[in-house]
Amino acid sequence: MTLDRPIRETKLQSSCLQLTQIVKRLGPGAKLPTVRELSEILPASVATINNALHELEARSLIVRKHGVGIFVASHLPHHRIALICRPDFFRAIGSSPFWGLLLEQAQRYATAEQEELTFYFSESRQEAGTLTNTQQQEISSGQFHGIISIGLDACDAEWIRTQSLPFVAFAGPGSYTVGFDxxxxxxxxxxxxxxxxxxxxxxxxxxxxxxxxxxxxxxxxxxxxxxxxxxxxxxxxxxxxxxxxxxxxxxxxxxxxxxxxxxxxxxxxxxxxxxxxxxxxxxxxxSPTAIIMCLFEVLQALMRGETPPVSSQKISICxxxxxxxxxxxxxxx
Missing domain, CATH: 3.40.50.2300 (Response regulator)
Incomplete structure:
Protein backbone atom coordinates (compact mmCIF):
# COMPACT_ATOMS: atom_id res chain seq x y z
CA MET A 1 0.00 0.00 0.00
CA THR A 2 1.28 3.47 -0.86
CA LEU A 3 1.37 5.91 2.02
CA ASP A 4 1.56 9.68 1.77
CA ARG A 5 3.45 12.05 4.03
CA PRO A 6 3.36 15.85 3.52
CA ILE A 7 6.78 17.46 3.15
CA ARG A 8 7.58 21.16 3.16
CA GLU A 9 10.86 23.03 3.17
CA THR A 10 11.70 23.77 6.81
CA LYS A 11 14.31 25.63 8.80
CA LEU A 12 15.71 22.24 9.79
CA GLN A 13 16.17 21.21 6.15
CA SER A 14 17.79 24.55 5.35
CA SER A 15 20.14 24.19 8.32
CA CYS A 16 21.03 20.62 7.27
CA LEU A 17 21.96 21.86 3.80
CA GLN A 18 24.08 24.73 5.16
CA LEU A 19 25.83 22.46 7.68
CA THR A 20 26.52 19.92 4.94
CA GLN A 21 28.21 22.66 2.92
CA ILE A 22 30.38 23.55 5.95
CA VAL A 23 31.27 19.89 6.51
CA LYS A 24 32.27 19.36 2.86
CA ARG A 25 34.27 22.60 2.86
CA LEU A 26 36.22 21.71 6.02
CA GLY A 27 36.96 18.16 4.87
CA PRO A 28 37.44 14.79 6.64
CA GLY A 29 38.57 14.90 10.28
CA ALA A 30 38.21 18.68 10.69
CA LYS A 31 36.68 20.10 13.86
CA LEU A 32 33.46 22.08 13.50
CA PRO A 33 32.54 25.19 15.50
CA THR A 34 30.49 24.66 18.66
CA VAL A 35 26.71 24.41 18.54
CA ARG A 36 26.34 27.97 19.83
CA GLU A 37 28.84 29.28 17.28
CA LEU A 38 27.03 27.43 14.49
CA SER A 39 23.72 28.92 15.60
CA GLU A 40 25.23 32.39 15.10
CA ILE A 41 26.87 31.51 11.76
CA LEU A 42 23.77 30.15 9.99
CA PRO A 43 21.79 31.72 11.87
CA ALA A 44 19.36 29.32 13.56
CA SER A 45 18.26 28.37 17.04
CA VAL A 46 20.42 26.06 19.17
CA ALA A 47 17.61 23.47 19.08
CA THR A 48 17.50 23.55 15.27
CA ILE A 49 21.30 23.21 15.06
CA ASN A 50 21.24 20.21 17.41
CA ASN A 51 18.51 18.55 15.36
CA ALA A 52 20.41 19.25 12.13
CA LEU A 53 23.63 17.82 13.59
CA HIS A 54 21.69 14.71 14.63
CA GLU A 55 20.57 14.33 10.99
CA LEU A 56 24.14 14.72 9.72
CA GLU A 57 25.38 12.20 12.26
CA ALA A 58 22.75 9.70 11.06
CA ARG A 59 24.06 10.24 7.53
CA SER A 60 27.65 9.50 8.70
CA LEU A 61 28.84 13.01 7.82
CA ILE A 62 29.96 14.01 11.33
CA VAL A 63 31.05 12.44 14.62
CA ARG A 64 30.10 14.03 17.96
CA LYS A 65 32.60 13.30 20.75
CA HIS A 66 31.25 14.14 24.20
CA GLY A 67 33.40 16.74 25.92
CA VAL A 68 35.72 17.05 22.91
CA GLY A 69 33.72 18.52 20.03
CA ILE A 70 32.07 17.89 16.68
CA PHE A 71 34.21 16.50 13.87
CA VAL A 72 33.78 15.82 10.18
CA ALA A 73 33.76 12.08 9.55
CA SER A 74 37.05 10.59 8.40
CA HIS A 75 35.41 9.32 5.22
CA LEU A 76 32.72 11.34 3.45
CA PRO A 77 30.29 9.48 1.19
CA HIS A 78 30.43 10.31 -2.51
CA HIS A 79 27.98 9.06 -5.09
CA ARG A 80 27.37 9.23 -8.82
CA ILE A 81 23.73 10.00 -9.50
CA ALA A 82 21.91 9.99 -12.84
CA LEU A 83 19.09 12.52 -13.26
CA ILE A 84 16.94 11.43 -16.20
CA CYS A 85 14.36 13.86 -17.60
CA ARG A 86 11.65 13.54 -20.21
CA PRO A 87 12.44 16.38 -22.67
CA ASP A 88 8.83 17.31 -23.47
CA PHE A 89 8.51 19.08 -20.13
CA PHE A 90 11.49 21.33 -20.89
CA ARG A 91 11.44 21.91 -24.65
CA ALA A 92 7.77 22.04 -25.61
CA ILE A 93 6.29 25.36 -26.73
CA GLY A 94 4.73 27.08 -23.72
CA SER A 95 6.51 24.83 -21.22
CA SER A 96 6.62 26.04 -17.62
CA PRO A 97 9.74 27.78 -16.20
CA PHE A 98 9.27 25.39 -13.26
CA TRP A 99 11.20 22.60 -14.96
CA GLY A 100 14.27 24.77 -15.47
CA LEU A 101 14.08 25.85 -11.83
CA LEU A 102 13.94 22.20 -10.82
CA LEU A 103 17.17 21.37 -12.66
CA GLU A 104 18.91 24.44 -11.25
CA GLN A 105 17.97 23.36 -7.72
CA ALA A 106 19.13 19.80 -8.44
CA GLN A 107 22.55 21.02 -9.53
CA ARG A 108 22.78 23.34 -6.51
CA TYR A 109 21.86 20.59 -4.07
CA ALA A 110 24.24 18.06 -5.66
CA THR A 111 27.08 20.59 -5.50
CA ALA A 112 26.38 21.30 -1.82
CA GLU A 113 26.30 17.57 -1.07
CA GLN A 114 29.36 16.93 -3.27
CA GLU A 115 27.43 14.34 -5.23
CA GLU A 116 28.38 13.82 -8.88
CA LEU A 117 25.24 14.49 -10.93
CA THR A 118 24.89 13.45 -14.57
CA PHE A 119 21.95 14.82 -16.58
CA TYR A 120 20.21 12.75 -19.23
CA PHE A 121 17.30 13.62 -21.50
CA SER A 122 15.37 10.62 -22.74
CA GLU A 123 14.03 10.59 -26.30
CA SER A 124 10.84 12.48 -27.11
CA ARG A 125 8.44 10.00 -28.67
CA GLN A 126 4.91 8.75 -28.16
CA GLU A 127 5.55 5.02 -27.82
CA ALA A 128 6.46 3.46 -24.48
CA GLY A 129 10.12 3.46 -23.52
CA THR A 130 12.14 6.62 -24.19
CA LEU A 131 15.58 5.72 -22.80
CA THR A 132 18.21 5.42 -25.52
CA ASN A 133 20.38 2.33 -25.90
CA THR A 134 23.41 4.34 -24.79
CA GLN A 135 21.63 5.52 -21.65
CA GLN A 136 20.55 1.98 -20.81
CA GLN A 137 24.10 0.70 -21.30
CA GLU A 138 25.61 3.37 -19.03
CA ILE A 139 23.03 2.73 -16.31
CA SER A 140 23.31 -1.06 -16.48
CA SER A 141 27.14 -0.95 -16.47
CA GLY A 142 27.17 0.02 -12.79
CA GLN A 143 28.42 3.58 -13.28
CA PHE A 144 25.77 5.04 -10.97
CA HIS A 145 24.87 4.59 -7.33
CA GLY A 146 21.32 5.93 -7.74
CA ILE A 147 18.71 7.28 -10.19
CA ILE A 148 16.34 10.26 -10.04
CA SER A 149 13.77 10.48 -12.84
CA ILE A 150 11.52 13.36 -13.89
CA GLY A 151 8.52 12.56 -16.06
CA LEU A 152 9.56 9.10 -17.26
CA ASP A 153 6.80 6.67 -18.28
CA ALA A 154 5.96 3.31 -16.69
CA CYS A 155 7.99 1.34 -19.24
CA ASP A 156 11.21 3.24 -18.46
CA ALA A 157 10.51 3.12 -14.71
CA GLU A 158 10.05 -0.65 -14.83
CA TRP A 159 13.33 -1.09 -16.73
CA ILE A 160 15.18 1.01 -14.12
CA ARG A 161 13.68 -1.12 -11.35
CA THR A 162 15.21 -4.23 -12.96
CA GLN A 163 18.67 -2.72 -12.45
CA SER A 164 18.33 -2.99 -8.65
CA LEU A 165 19.49 0.60 -8.16
CA PRO A 166 18.12 3.08 -5.61
CA PHE A 167 15.46 4.91 -7.62
CA VAL A 168 13.24 7.91 -6.85
CA ALA A 169 10.82 9.56 -9.30
CA PHE A 170 9.00 12.85 -9.68
CA ALA A 171 6.05 13.37 -12.07
CA GLY A 172 6.03 9.67 -12.94
CA PRO A 173 6.20 6.14 -11.51
CA GLY A 174 9.16 4.85 -9.54
CA SER A 175 10.23 2.60 -6.67
CA TYR A 176 9.78 5.67 -4.46
CA THR A 177 7.99 8.82 -5.60
CA VAL A 178 7.74 12.50 -4.72
CA GLY A 179 4.78 14.54 -5.93
CA PHE A 180 2.37 17.41 -5.40
CA ASP A 181 -0.45 17.01 -2.92
CA SER A 287 8.69 24.95 -3.65
CA PRO A 288 11.06 23.45 -6.29
CA THR A 289 13.73 23.49 -3.57
CA ALA A 290 11.56 21.34 -1.30
CA ILE A 291 10.94 18.88 -4.16
CA ILE A 292 14.64 18.47 -4.92
CA MET A 293 15.62 18.20 -1.25
CA CYS A 294 13.01 15.49 -0.76
CA LEU A 295 14.16 13.57 -3.88
CA PHE A 296 17.80 13.64 -2.77
CA GLU A 297 17.05 12.83 0.86
CA VAL A 298 15.04 9.74 -0.11
CA LEU A 299 17.69 8.65 -2.62
CA GLN A 300 20.54 9.19 -0.18
CA ALA A 301 18.72 7.11 2.44
CA LEU A 302 18.31 4.32 -0.11
CA MET A 303 21.99 4.52 -1.08
CA ARG A 304 22.89 4.12 2.63
CA GLY A 305 20.88 0.91 2.64
CA GLU A 306 18.00 2.39 4.62
CA THR A 307 14.30 1.89 3.88
CA PRO A 308 12.32 5.17 3.85
CA PRO A 309 9.21 5.06 6.07
CA VAL A 310 6.84 5.69 3.17
CA SER A 311 7.00 5.00 -0.57
CA SER A 312 5.14 8.11 -1.73
CA GLN A 313 6.01 11.55 -0.38
CA LYS A 314 3.82 14.60 -0.98
CA ILE A 315 5.15 18.15 -1.10
CA SER A 316 2.99 20.48 0.96
CA ILE A 317 1.55 23.69 -0.44
CA CYS A 318 1.73 27.22 0.99
Whole structure:
Protein backbone atom coordinates (compact mmCIF):
# COMPACT_ATOMS: atom_id res chain seq x y z
CA MET A 1 0.00 0.00 0.00
CA THR A 2 1.28 3.47 -0.86
CA LEU A 3 1.37 5.91 2.02
CA ASP A 4 1.56 9.68 1.77
CA ARG A 5 3.45 12.05 4.03
CA PRO A 6 3.36 15.85 3.52
CA ILE A 7 6.78 17.46 3.15
CA ARG A 8 7.58 21.16 3.16
CA GLU A 9 10.86 23.03 3.17
CA THR A 10 11.70 23.77 6.81
CA LYS A 11 14.31 25.63 8.80
CA LEU A 12 15.71 22.24 9.79
CA GLN A 13 16.17 21.21 6.15
CA SER A 14 17.79 24.55 5.35
CA SER A 15 20.14 24.19 8.32
CA CYS A 16 21.03 20.62 7.27
CA LEU A 17 21.96 21.86 3.80
CA GLN A 18 24.08 24.73 5.16
CA LEU A 19 25.83 22.46 7.68
CA THR A 20 26.52 19.92 4.94
CA GLN A 21 28.21 22.66 2.92
CA ILE A 22 30.38 23.55 5.95
CA VAL A 23 31.27 19.89 6.51
CA LYS A 24 32.27 19.36 2.86
CA ARG A 25 34.27 22.60 2.86
CA LEU A 26 36.22 21.71 6.02
CA GLY A 27 36.96 18.16 4.87
CA PRO A 28 37.44 14.79 6.64
CA GLY A 29 38.57 14.90 10.28
CA ALA A 30 38.21 18.68 10.69
CA LYS A 31 36.68 20.10 13.86
CA LEU A 32 33.46 22.08 13.50
CA PRO A 33 32.54 25.19 15.50
CA THR A 34 30.49 24.66 18.66
CA VAL A 35 26.71 24.41 18.54
CA ARG A 36 26.34 27.97 19.83
CA GLU A 37 28.84 29.28 17.28
CA LEU A 38 27.03 27.43 14.49
CA SER A 39 23.72 28.92 15.60
CA GLU A 40 25.23 32.39 15.10
CA ILE A 41 26.87 31.51 11.76
CA LEU A 42 23.77 30.15 9.99
CA PRO A 43 21.79 31.72 11.87
CA ALA A 44 19.36 29.32 13.56
CA SER A 45 18.26 28.37 17.04
CA VAL A 46 20.42 26.06 19.17
CA ALA A 47 17.61 23.47 19.08
CA THR A 48 17.50 23.55 15.27
CA ILE A 49 21.30 23.21 15.06
CA ASN A 50 21.24 20.21 17.41
CA ASN A 51 18.51 18.55 15.36
CA ALA A 52 20.41 19.25 12.13
CA LEU A 53 23.63 17.82 13.59
CA HIS A 54 21.69 14.71 14.63
CA GLU A 55 20.57 14.33 10.99
CA LEU A 56 24.14 14.72 9.72
CA GLU A 57 25.38 12.20 12.26
CA ALA A 58 22.75 9.70 11.06
CA ARG A 59 24.06 10.24 7.53
CA SER A 60 27.65 9.50 8.70
CA LEU A 61 28.84 13.01 7.82
CA ILE A 62 29.96 14.01 11.33
CA VAL A 63 31.05 12.44 14.62
CA ARG A 64 30.10 14.03 17.96
CA LYS A 65 32.60 13.30 20.75
CA HIS A 66 31.25 14.14 24.20
CA GLY A 67 33.40 16.74 25.92
CA VAL A 68 35.72 17.05 22.91
CA GLY A 69 33.72 18.52 20.03
CA ILE A 70 32.07 17.89 16.68
CA PHE A 71 34.21 16.50 13.87
CA VAL A 72 33.78 15.82 10.18
CA ALA A 73 33.76 12.08 9.55
CA SER A 74 37.05 10.59 8.40
CA HIS A 75 35.41 9.32 5.22
CA LEU A 76 32.72 11.34 3.45
CA PRO A 77 30.29 9.48 1.19
CA HIS A 78 30.43 10.31 -2.51
CA HIS A 79 27.98 9.06 -5.09
CA ARG A 80 27.37 9.23 -8.82
CA ILE A 81 23.73 10.00 -9.50
CA ALA A 82 21.91 9.99 -12.84
CA LEU A 83 19.09 12.52 -13.26
CA ILE A 84 16.94 11.43 -16.20
CA CYS A 85 14.36 13.86 -17.60
CA ARG A 86 11.65 13.54 -20.21
CA PRO A 87 12.44 16.38 -22.67
CA ASP A 88 8.83 17.31 -23.47
CA PHE A 89 8.51 19.08 -20.13
CA PHE A 90 11.49 21.33 -20.89
CA ARG A 91 11.44 21.91 -24.65
CA ALA A 92 7.77 22.04 -25.61
CA ILE A 93 6.29 25.36 -26.73
CA GLY A 94 4.73 27.08 -23.72
CA SER A 95 6.51 24.83 -21.22
CA SER A 96 6.62 26.04 -17.62
CA PRO A 97 9.74 27.78 -16.20
CA PHE A 98 9.27 25.39 -13.26
CA TRP A 99 11.20 22.60 -14.96
CA GLY A 100 14.27 24.77 -15.47
CA LEU A 101 14.08 25.85 -11.83
CA LEU A 102 13.94 22.20 -10.82
CA LEU A 103 17.17 21.37 -12.66
CA GLU A 104 18.91 24.44 -11.25
CA GLN A 105 17.97 23.36 -7.72
CA ALA A 106 19.13 19.80 -8.44
CA GLN A 107 22.55 21.02 -9.53
CA ARG A 108 22.78 23.34 -6.51
CA TYR A 109 21.86 20.59 -4.07
CA ALA A 110 24.24 18.06 -5.66
CA THR A 111 27.08 20.59 -5.50
CA ALA A 112 26.38 21.30 -1.82
CA GLU A 113 26.30 17.57 -1.07
CA GLN A 114 29.36 16.93 -3.27
CA GLU A 115 27.43 14.34 -5.23
CA GLU A 116 28.38 13.82 -8.88
CA LEU A 117 25.24 14.49 -10.93
CA THR A 118 24.89 13.45 -14.57
CA PHE A 119 21.95 14.82 -16.58
CA TYR A 120 20.21 12.75 -19.23
CA PHE A 121 17.30 13.62 -21.50
CA SER A 122 15.37 10.62 -22.74
CA GLU A 123 14.03 10.59 -26.30
CA SER A 124 10.84 12.48 -27.11
CA ARG A 125 8.44 10.00 -28.67
CA GLN A 126 4.91 8.75 -28.16
CA GLU A 127 5.55 5.02 -27.82
CA ALA A 128 6.46 3.46 -24.48
CA GLY A 129 10.12 3.46 -23.52
CA THR A 130 12.14 6.62 -24.19
CA LEU A 131 15.58 5.72 -22.80
CA THR A 132 18.21 5.42 -25.52
CA ASN A 133 20.38 2.33 -25.90
CA THR A 134 23.41 4.34 -24.79
CA GLN A 135 21.63 5.52 -21.65
CA GLN A 136 20.55 1.98 -20.81
CA GLN A 137 24.10 0.70 -21.30
CA GLU A 138 25.61 3.37 -19.03
CA ILE A 139 23.03 2.73 -16.31
CA SER A 140 23.31 -1.06 -16.48
CA SER A 141 27.14 -0.95 -16.47
CA GLY A 142 27.17 0.02 -12.79
CA GLN A 143 28.42 3.58 -13.28
CA PHE A 144 25.77 5.04 -10.97
CA HIS A 145 24.87 4.59 -7.33
CA GLY A 146 21.32 5.93 -7.74
CA ILE A 147 18.71 7.28 -10.19
CA ILE A 148 16.34 10.26 -10.04
CA SER A 149 13.77 10.48 -12.84
CA ILE A 150 11.52 13.36 -13.89
CA GLY A 151 8.52 12.56 -16.06
CA LEU A 152 9.56 9.10 -17.26
CA ASP A 153 6.80 6.67 -18.28
CA ALA A 154 5.96 3.31 -16.69
CA CYS A 155 7.99 1.34 -19.24
CA ASP A 156 11.21 3.24 -18.46
CA ALA A 157 10.51 3.12 -14.71
CA GLU A 158 10.05 -0.65 -14.83
CA TRP A 159 13.33 -1.09 -16.73
CA ILE A 160 15.18 1.01 -14.12
CA ARG A 161 13.68 -1.12 -11.35
CA THR A 162 15.21 -4.23 -12.96
CA GLN A 163 18.67 -2.72 -12.45
CA SER A 164 18.33 -2.99 -8.65
CA LEU A 165 19.49 0.60 -8.16
CA PRO A 166 18.12 3.08 -5.61
CA PHE A 167 15.46 4.91 -7.62
CA VAL A 168 13.24 7.91 -6.85
CA ALA A 169 10.82 9.56 -9.30
CA PHE A 170 9.00 12.85 -9.68
CA ALA A 171 6.05 13.37 -12.07
CA GLY A 172 6.03 9.67 -12.94
CA PRO A 173 6.20 6.14 -11.51
CA GLY A 174 9.16 4.85 -9.54
CA SER A 175 10.23 2.60 -6.67
CA TYR A 176 9.78 5.67 -4.46
CA THR A 177 7.99 8.82 -5.60
CA VAL A 178 7.74 12.50 -4.72
CA GLY A 179 4.78 14.54 -5.93
CA PHE A 180 2.37 17.41 -5.40
CA ASP A 181 -0.45 17.01 -2.92
CA UNK A 182 -3.34 17.69 -5.31
CA UNK A 183 -5.96 17.09 -2.64
CA UNK A 184 -4.34 19.73 -0.46
CA UNK A 185 -4.28 22.17 -3.42
CA UNK A 186 -8.04 21.78 -3.90
CA UNK A 187 -8.71 22.07 -0.18
CA UNK A 188 -6.65 25.25 0.18
CA UNK A 189 -8.20 26.70 -2.97
CA UNK A 190 -11.70 26.13 -1.63
CA UNK A 191 -10.77 27.67 1.73
CA UNK A 192 -9.51 30.81 0.00
CA UNK A 193 -12.47 31.17 -2.37
CA UNK A 194 -15.46 30.21 -0.20
CA UNK A 195 -15.73 33.67 1.45
CA UNK A 196 -16.58 35.05 -2.01
CA UNK A 197 -19.29 32.51 -2.89
CA UNK A 198 -20.06 28.83 -3.09
CA UNK A 199 -19.91 28.47 -6.87
CA UNK A 200 -16.36 27.25 -7.43
CA UNK A 201 -15.08 25.41 -10.51
CA UNK A 202 -11.76 23.67 -11.15
CA UNK A 203 -9.67 24.49 -14.22
CA UNK A 204 -7.88 21.46 -15.68
CA UNK A 205 -6.26 20.87 -19.07
CA UNK A 206 -8.86 19.58 -21.54
CA UNK A 207 -6.86 19.73 -24.78
CA UNK A 208 -3.93 17.33 -24.98
CA UNK A 209 -3.05 18.63 -28.45
CA UNK A 210 -2.60 22.20 -27.17
CA UNK A 211 -0.19 23.81 -24.74
CA UNK A 212 -1.53 24.40 -21.26
CA UNK A 213 -1.53 28.13 -21.86
CA UNK A 214 -3.66 27.71 -25.00
CA UNK A 215 -5.97 25.31 -23.18
CA UNK A 216 -6.45 27.76 -20.29
CA UNK A 217 -7.21 30.58 -22.72
CA UNK A 218 -9.87 28.58 -24.61
CA UNK A 219 -11.41 27.40 -21.33
CA UNK A 220 -11.62 31.00 -20.14
CA UNK A 221 -13.19 32.26 -23.37
CA UNK A 222 -15.84 29.53 -23.19
CA UNK A 223 -16.61 30.38 -19.57
CA UNK A 224 -16.87 34.13 -20.16
CA UNK A 225 -19.17 33.60 -23.17
CA UNK A 226 -21.88 32.37 -20.79
CA UNK A 227 -24.42 34.74 -19.21
CA UNK A 228 -23.03 36.52 -16.13
CA UNK A 229 -25.58 34.73 -13.97
CA UNK A 230 -23.82 31.44 -14.81
CA UNK A 231 -20.34 32.62 -13.93
CA UNK A 232 -18.71 31.02 -10.88
CA UNK A 233 -17.49 33.14 -7.98
CA UNK A 234 -14.18 31.31 -7.92
CA UNK A 235 -11.81 29.25 -10.07
CA UNK A 236 -9.20 26.84 -8.76
CA UNK A 237 -6.46 26.26 -11.34
CA UNK A 238 -4.30 23.14 -11.01
CA UNK A 239 -1.46 24.57 -13.13
CA UNK A 240 0.15 28.01 -13.37
CA UNK A 241 0.47 27.80 -17.18
CA UNK A 242 -3.27 27.11 -17.46
CA UNK A 243 -3.76 30.19 -15.29
CA UNK A 244 -1.59 32.28 -17.59
CA UNK A 245 -3.87 31.39 -20.52
CA UNK A 246 -6.96 32.06 -18.38
CA UNK A 247 -5.61 35.51 -17.49
CA UNK A 248 -5.28 36.21 -21.21
CA UNK A 249 -8.98 35.45 -21.71
CA UNK A 250 -9.92 37.66 -18.75
CA UNK A 251 -7.76 40.51 -20.03
CA UNK A 252 -9.24 40.22 -23.53
CA UNK A 253 -12.76 40.58 -22.13
CA UNK A 254 -11.79 43.38 -19.73
CA UNK A 255 -12.52 41.27 -16.62
CA UNK A 256 -10.33 42.30 -13.65
CA UNK A 257 -8.70 39.48 -11.71
CA UNK A 258 -9.93 40.97 -8.43
CA UNK A 259 -13.46 41.38 -9.82
CA UNK A 260 -16.51 39.10 -10.01
CA UNK A 261 -14.49 35.89 -10.43
CA UNK A 262 -11.59 35.17 -8.07
CA UNK A 263 -8.72 32.83 -8.97
CA UNK A 264 -6.75 30.56 -6.66
CA UNK A 265 -3.95 28.99 -8.66
CA UNK A 266 -1.15 26.50 -8.36
CA UNK A 267 2.17 28.35 -8.49
CA UNK A 268 5.85 27.50 -8.20
CA UNK A 269 7.95 29.50 -5.76
CA UNK A 270 10.53 31.54 -7.67
CA UNK A 271 8.90 31.00 -11.08
CA UNK A 272 8.28 34.06 -13.32
CA UNK A 273 5.24 32.42 -14.96
CA UNK A 274 2.71 34.68 -13.19
CA UNK A 275 4.97 37.73 -12.98
CA UNK A 276 2.90 40.93 -12.86
CA UNK A 277 -0.30 39.15 -11.79
CA UNK A 278 0.68 37.77 -8.38
CA UNK A 279 -0.90 40.59 -6.37
CA UNK A 280 -4.35 39.86 -7.82
CA UNK A 281 -4.28 36.11 -7.20
CA UNK A 282 -4.15 33.60 -4.40
CA UNK A 283 -1.09 31.47 -5.13
CA UNK A 284 -1.00 27.89 -3.89
CA UNK A 285 2.77 27.63 -3.96
CA UNK A 286 4.96 24.58 -4.28
CA SER A 287 8.69 24.95 -3.65
CA PRO A 288 11.06 23.45 -6.29
CA THR A 289 13.73 23.49 -3.57
CA ALA A 290 11.56 21.34 -1.30
CA ILE A 291 10.94 18.88 -4.16
CA ILE A 292 14.64 18.47 -4.92
CA MET A 293 15.62 18.20 -1.25
CA CYS A 294 13.01 15.49 -0.76
CA LEU A 295 14.16 13.57 -3.88
CA PHE A 296 17.80 13.64 -2.77
CA GLU A 297 17.05 12.83 0.86
CA VAL A 298 15.04 9.74 -0.11
CA LEU A 299 17.69 8.65 -2.62
CA GLN A 300 20.54 9.19 -0.18
CA ALA A 301 18.72 7.11 2.44
CA LEU A 302 18.31 4.32 -0.11
CA MET A 303 21.99 4.52 -1.08
CA ARG A 304 22.89 4.12 2.63
CA GLY A 305 20.88 0.91 2.64
CA GLU A 306 18.00 2.39 4.62
CA THR A 307 14.30 1.89 3.88
CA PRO A 308 12.32 5.17 3.85
CA PRO A 309 9.21 5.06 6.07
CA VAL A 310 6.84 5.69 3.17
CA SER A 311 7.00 5.00 -0.57
CA SER A 312 5.14 8.11 -1.73
CA GLN A 313 6.01 11.55 -0.38
CA LYS A 314 3.82 14.60 -0.98
CA ILE A 315 5.15 18.15 -1.10
CA SER A 316 2.99 20.48 0.96
CA ILE A 317 1.55 23.69 -0.44
CA CYS A 318 1.73 27.22 0.99
CA UNK A 319 -1.15 29.68 0.47
CA UNK A 320 0.06 33.16 -0.52
CA UNK A 321 -2.51 35.97 -0.81
CA UNK A 322 -1.82 38.83 -3.22
CA UNK A 323 -1.88 42.35 -1.74
CA UNK A 324 -4.77 43.51 -3.97
CA UNK A 325 -6.74 40.42 -2.98
CA UNK A 326 -6.35 41.40 0.68
CA UNK A 327 -7.35 44.99 -0.09
CA UNK A 328 -10.51 43.84 -1.86
CA UNK A 329 -11.31 41.41 0.95
CA UNK A 330 -10.99 44.10 3.64
CA UNK A 331 -13.11 46.61 1.70
CA UNK A 332 -15.78 43.93 1.25
CA UNK A 333 -15.98 43.35 4.99
Missing amino acids: NEELLRLGHEALLPFGARIVVLESEHNDLSKQQSGYLWGRTLLARPHSEWPEGIISRDDMLTLGLIGAFHEQGIPLDGPIRIATHANAGSPALLGWEEQLVRLEV TVYGAKWKEKDSSKS
